[in-house]
Amino acid sequence: MNDDVGGYLGELVDRARDVLGDELVGAYAAGSVGLDAYQPGRSDVDVALVVARALAGPTKRALVDRLRHEALPCPARGLELVVYRREVAASGTPDPGFEVELNTGPAMPFRATYAPADRPAADGRFWYALDRSILHQAGLAVLGPPAAEAFADLAPGDLRRLLAEALAWWLALPTPPGDAPAPGAEDAVLGACRALVKVRDGHWLSKADAGRRLLGRGDHVDLIGRSIAARRGGPPPGGPEARAFQRRVLAELLADGAH
Structure with a gap:
């Protein structure tokens, strides 16, 4: 610490x-x-x-x-x-x-x-x-x-529902028009990575560590790699591509929850 x-x-x-x-x-x-x-x-x-x-x-x-x-x-x-x-x-x-x-x-x-x-x-x-x-x-x-x-953990159904609500909240935030770098988009991408890793693997990781885990599996390498780099001072990804990734993660959470 x-x-x-x-x-x-x-x-x-x-x-x-x-x-x-x-x-x-x-x-x-x-x-x-x-x-x-x-x-x-x-x-x-x-x-x-x-x-x-x-x-x-x-x-x-x-x-x-x-x-x-x-x-x-x-x-x-x-x-x-x-x-x-x-x-x-x-x-x-x-x-x-x-x-x-x-x-x-x-x-x-x-x-x-x-x-x-x-x-x-x-x-x-x-x-x-x-x-x-x-x-x-x-x-x-x-x-x-x-x-x-x-602290007690959440039931799996409650966890998935709240993660979906969090992603929907992120998606509702305004972003600059066009494909220019969007400040904060890296956190949106890596937050979605963390939700995905929690649901798939059952473990909470930091946003950056969740991104690295998905990178190791070959998932969305370019976008996640740029999002991790942005936390060290690099340019953030564009708003549209960040939102597209969040929507894909949200769709997976909702599909899993329907089973």
Whole structure:
């Protein structure tokens, strides 16, 4: 783990414990940190906190005040933090189920959401259960029991449905007209690679590692290769070709789910 991120996570947990006391029963690094794919300057720090029971509104706001970037500077692009009750984390539910969500950082718009019903549907409600599935496999415990014990995985049908919803969400985003390189298209392609590898092989990989696995099998070598290179500073692929690849992956997910 990056030393700056390690120190940040330690301070974050100390501050969370100051607010939550014994209600805090677990803290886990997720996303690129958990998957050992953290890329300074590009990656976020993803954190899941687990609490014993539902939090009151003032406690949620106090937690946000102590952890937002202005109070605890984030060494990455941003912090994406989600708090779950212990029973939700262990349930395998496909629902969002969070107590509070905080997005904050030097290159990330601030957002604090205090209930799933307040999450705009247009922003996607599939992220949370997919993140908990990744935590079940690859979460890094900073506090509490191993992530595989704290977080249940999704049922296969729920997993495939949420992955399809995520791909449909990506496909609905606007892209520049024409075939010119489209910033962010590399993440769209590699996110689709990750979904495909998870469904085919049963394992979560980082976006880039999922792309490399498909490259090794000879799948869409040119497009995936350029998408991986774009994460190191190369030009991203064009929007139309990225969307065409996403549609092919979505079709495979939907076809498998119909069987």
